[in-house]
Amino acid sequence: MDVVDTHCHIISEDLARYPRAPIGGKQSEWAASRPVTADGMAARMDEAGIGQAVLVQATTAYGYDNSYVLDSRRRRPERFVAVGTFDPLRPGSGARLLDLVGDNGLAGVRLFTSGSTVPTQGEWFAAPETHDFWRTAEEAGITVCLQMRLGPATRQLVEVLERFPGVRVLLDHMGYPDIAASPARAGQEVAELAANPGLFLKLTHRNLERLRDAGKEAADFLDPVLAAFGAERITWGSNCPAAEQSLPELLALARNVLTGLPEPAQQNIFAGTARRLYPGLGAARN
Template identity: 30%
Template structure:
């Protein structure tokens, strides 16, 4: 079963689902290759993808998760959602998390800590406490400069399943053992840490992307890696091509590592009862 853990959907109805964009970049992915939930379902069928985890596109909708939530509600057997909750006042964060999880039925939250500061904002702590109480995974977006602080955050909240977004955006051009990748590998394995290795990360390796997956598997455990296409932000191969590219790279993982990376681990995190939908 393949589960894509990172796709962004864009609504056709801009009146019902308004963007936060002050000016629209006609060359940006959301203008050139937008995909609706219905269009995504057809692409999933073509690519053999059972489930997709929709991730709120921050730059387009900010923390208004309406379209993401409505898409998941319309297609609950194929789509799960990860909502964005802004870091700020504790009561407001808890209310936003409660609304996303309890009222909108979403499967997790995304916390954007990569806001220009080199330190992790401690104001996120009440939100993480609420995530632990609600037993939902937290997709955490940090910069390479913030990665050295991540282990302390992970240890402070052992009840939270952290999923590191896009490998912490480290530079893999010199390979897994290069200086650019060091901040990620220095984080090390933790019982409550998962690492999302998306297409942009696989593309970032000068040589075989399978080598990167093998090294990440050795460091964090192959059952702690999840794949995300990053479609349509990444769209150069078309959706089915991105799925095939991930399948090929995953061949390098030993044992059942490919099955874990391509879907099984993501299903455990976000799809508690995945069943056997079309494409499995």
């Protein structure tokens, strides 16, 4: 099966060329303890049978300096596309966005509003100062990854999607729905967001581990989400090496949880959706 990993991180061993500059001044534990270079990621992909990957900027290592993912993309254009962290609050964000994407540039950008080193969910991504960014992303067809947690900030997410209905937003880790507490309630929470056609979901180990642990109740989450979004708006990402498991183990986890889905749905989740979100990946590989 064609497989694209839409969420992996790389960190260089060359501190002089790629100095650390983590967002908020704090480096994540995984970035310090188990970094993986671009060469190392390519080797892990070969081991797992993954043809291509989206290099998502390691924000908790490099902040807004996207040099390493861009350079790695240029060295291996047949294997990688790059998604860089972006600050939409800076003046002229629309023009800056256009400067960064395109040939040999970023395939998309990521807004890091919450994470391991940013414990308080930021709601700034919907501020009026960001509208130039969102309007440009909408008009240019640029996929925007959004790292956020569903909850109080869901209102801001919906506000953006309604104001810019043509924009493509890929929600990292599905917004961290609380599957462990109640798969059914979490599934309903996520499914309700499907009314916004520009929203796509990134399914990672942070969701898949909870679904595995839920056993038969995993269907209480997956069924409404798949019915609402369709597999055409869901894509898989490993989160390697932030996840502790190996890349082959992370792919096996996803395949095991999704084993009951029809083949066309699995093809979309494991590659088809990714290729539509990031045309720079090219056509499917056999």
